[in-house]
Amino acid sequence: MIYSLYIINKAGGLVYQRDFAEQLEKLSSNDYLVLAGTFHGVHAITSKISPVPSSSGIEVLEAETFKLICTQTLTGTKFLLVTDPQHQNVEVLQKKVYDLYSNFVMKNPFHTPEMPIRSDQFDAGLTKLISEA
Amino acid sequence: MTIHNLYIFDRHCECIYFQKWSHQRPSSMASVNATSTTTSSKTGGLLTSTSRYSTSSATSNVVDSNPANSSAASSYKAGDDNNRISSMQSAATPGNNMSLEEEAKLVYGVVLSLRNFVRKLSGKQDGFIAYKTSAYKLHYYETPTGLKFIINSDQYTESLRPVLRQIYVQLYVEFVVKNALMRFDNTRWTIGSSTVHDIPIAGDDDAEAAERQETQQIPAGYISNELFRVAVDRFIRSLSVFE
Numbered sequence: 079m080i081y082s083l084y085i086i087n088k089a090g091g092l093v094y095q096r097d098f099a100e101q102l103e104k105l106s107s108n109d110y111l112v113l114a115g116t117f118h119g120v121h122a123i124t125s126k127i128s129p130v131p132s133s134s135g136i137e138v139l140e141a142e143t144f145k146l147i148c149t150q151t152l153t154g155t156k157f158l159l160v161t162d163p164q165h166q167n168v169e170v171l172q173k174k175v176y177d178l179y180s181n182f183v184m185k186n187p188f189h190t191p192e193m194p195i196r197s198d199q200f201d202a203g204l205t206k207l208i209s210e211a
Numbered sequence: 212m213t214i215h216n217l218y219i220f221d222r223h224c225e226c227i228y229f230q231k232w233s234h235q236r237p238s239s240m241a242s243v244n245a246t247s248t249t250t251s252s253k254t255g256g257l258l259t260s261t262s263r264y265s266t267s268s269a270t271s272n273v274v275d276s277n278p279a280n281s282s283a284a285s286s287y288k289a290g291d292d293n294n295r296i297s298s299m300q301s302a303a304t305p306g307n308n309m310s311l312e313e314e315a316k317l318v319y320g321v322v323l324s325l326r327n328f329v330r331k332l333s334g335k336q337d338g339f340i341a342y343k344t345s346a347y348k349l350h351y352y353e354t355p356t357g358l359k360f361i362i363n364s365d366q367y368t369e370s371l372r373p374v375l376r377q378i379y380v381q382l383y384v385e386f387v388v389k390n391a392l393m394r395f396d397n398t399r400w401t402i403g404s405s406t407v408h409d410i411p412i413a414g415d416d417d418a419e420a421a422e423r424q425e426t427q428q429i430p431a432g433y434i435s436n437e438l439f440r441v442a443v444d445r446f447i448r449s450l451s452v453f454e
Contacts, residue, residue: 103334113328120324124344126309127317129215129231129363133346140370141329141338160332 080208081144081160083175084110087192088154090118094195098208102144102160117158121148147172171211178203212452214371215347215363217443218318219383219434222357226315228434230443232453322351322361340372352376358383368452378443386439 081102085094092114097104105113121135139146140163147159147168157175159168182200183189189197219228309317322339329338341350343366350368352360352375360375387393434440447453 102332105331109331113331116324116328120321120328123317123321124342124349127314127321128344128346130346130365133344136342136344138343139325139329140340140342141333142340143333143335143338 079162079165080171080211081162083160083204084114084117084156084158085179085195086114086118086156086158089192090115091192093193096201096204101162117148118156121150121156149176151176171207174207175204178207212368212454213365214368214447214450214453215365217363217378217447218315218359218361220315220319220322220359220361222359224316224319224323225433226312226319228439229311229315230440232447318349318361319359322349322359326351326353341370350375352379354379364452371452374447374450378446382439382442382446386436386442387434390436 079099079101081099082097083094084092087093092111095107095110095114117136124136125133135148135150137148139148143163145161145163145165147161148156149172150156157172157179159172159175161168178200182197182203183195186197189195214232216229216231218226221227325342326339330336337353339351341348343349346366348364348366348368350362350364350371352372354360358379360379362371362375364371
């Protein structure tokens with residue numbers, strides 16, 4: 079089960095946040111911005127404190143009530159998917175989310191890069207994708 | 212499967228214990244830690260090793276078949292006068308010249324941020340279990356008193372939270388808390404050759420407290436208990452995930 083999706087731009091700003099289930103706490107939009115910034119910083123530090131050479135940043139965060147999977151694109155945008163702790167095959171879903179992002183966000187001529195995403199088609203595509211998953 | 216290192220933090224964000232397990236071959240170990248290897252072979256005894264921070268080689272058990280000797284030799288000193296945390300080389304990748312003190316602060320910062328992140332999202336007090344990168348996995352366990360146990364392993368290891376809990380319950384409580392020489396110094400536990408005079412008295416002023424801190428050999432709170440170090444080393448080595 080997918081709980082929510084966050085998209086963080088390369089500067090650590092939250093450009094998209096959406097909940098798909100009620101399992102997680104509801105926070106104010108300001109809190110979500112703070113969480114995204116925190117995660118961005120932590121992601122950078124986790125590659126520095128690695129006990130072995132050349133580690134990436136944090137990829138999976140395991141908690142008792144959820145699991146967070148982070149994928150970073152080559153351009154530095156981070157996609158965070160929050161799922162239930164037992165969820166499998168998130169990679170497939172991540173790729174589909176990225177497809178939607180490229181089709182309905184990046185190809186949108188009215189979208190300003192690094193700014194919050196406002197696209198009805200992206201929203202609709204996500205709703206469809208999550209309900210199928 | 213490997214276990215890289217173990218940190219213990221007290222609730223004042225102070226790193227009170229660090230231990231590292233190196234999985235390199237002895238030959239390459241010698242070039243990295245030339246001084247510490249020679250010191251250990253000379254002194255090699257259980258009581259002479261006073262450093263709080265040690266590096267131990269995974270192969271030392273094979274080299275030295277005597278079990279009493281091997282555990283002592285494996286937790287060797289980092290140099291006679293180098294037992295300050297700031298002078299130790301970082302536990303992170305060799306070549307990265309961050310001091311252990313700096314690294315411990317970063318680890319604590321990451322763990323605390325993620326703990327609060329999880330708390331905020333899930334609304335539960337004790338939610339953060341572990342995180343994984345492409346190269347390692349960090350496991351986290353916090354006691355109700357705020358002690359934080361952190362272990363780094365390779366990314367395929369199953370949750371080590373039970374292991375951390377066991378280190379707390381069976382080793383920390385047994386060898387550190389039940390140690391008669393441990394002294395409660397207002398906020399921190401400390402071990403050392405303290406006299407009766409050193410025990411904090413109610414109404415002690417701050418200047419006196421600061422003076423006492425300075426005269427102390429080991430900063431308050433650090434676990435300098437060699438028995439604990441040996442026991443942790445033996446326990447981690449006995450795990451099936453340690454190779």
